[in-house]
Amino acid sequence: MRRREFIAFVGGAATTWPLAARAEQPAMPVIGFVNAGSSDAPLAAAFRKGLNEAGYFEGQNVTVDYHWLEGQFDRLPAVMADLVDRRAAVIATPAGNFAALAAKAATTAIPIVFGVGEDPVKLGLVASLARPGGNLTGINFLGNELAVKRLALLHELVPKAVRIVVLVNPANIPATESALRDIPDAARAIGLQIQVLNASTRREIETAFASRARPCRRPVRRW
Secondary structure, three states, X not given: OOHHHHHHHHHHHHHHHXXXXXXXXXXXXXXXXXXXXXXXXXXXXXXXXXHHHOOOOXXXXXXXXXXXXXXXXXXXXXXXXXXXXXXXXXXXXXXXXXXXXXXXXXXXXXXXXXXXXXXXXXXXXXXXXXXXXXXXXXXXXOHHHHHHHHHHHHHHHOOOXXXXXXXXXXXXXXXXXXXXHHHHHHHHHOOOEEEEEEOOOHHHHHHHHHHHOOOOOOOOEEO
């Protein structure tokens, strides 16, 4: 090979090898972060801190795909299906019974890490606490037990109150069913009446609070 041809060959290789090397590099793993509520900066920051402590840093060796659904639970199946199609490495569903159930329904292969307020065994997420089996693992926030404890604490703080308003989200079926199952019994045990108000959006929450600031003229459920 003549000297000029050799120099041209080396020069061409120097420009093409880096491109080829970059093309061969695998894409960073994607973590799907799905929360049915509103954007929560402290929750996201805590999640990133946990990733960092495990050696993962956004933009460096992992990509986090955040989904804040603003209470639109009907979007969960589509979001989960998209993460499955994109072959996410992990699906994280912190603080959400419904999101965890939607993730479980979407895949039996991708690891799912959940945070739920109810017993994950009763929810059907895992076979048992000691041996969860399958592709799911996570933590239980003991939301039901805490709700009952909060009710007792509220009674201690306001001992003359006889009626307590409980705000539930009917779109979040598992959490609502749990609250309506456990709280009324706990209220009766300490002599309280429970009034249930439904709210699925921020506007409905504001309306519910506003309705308590004036005399109620429409029937509500009580226990």
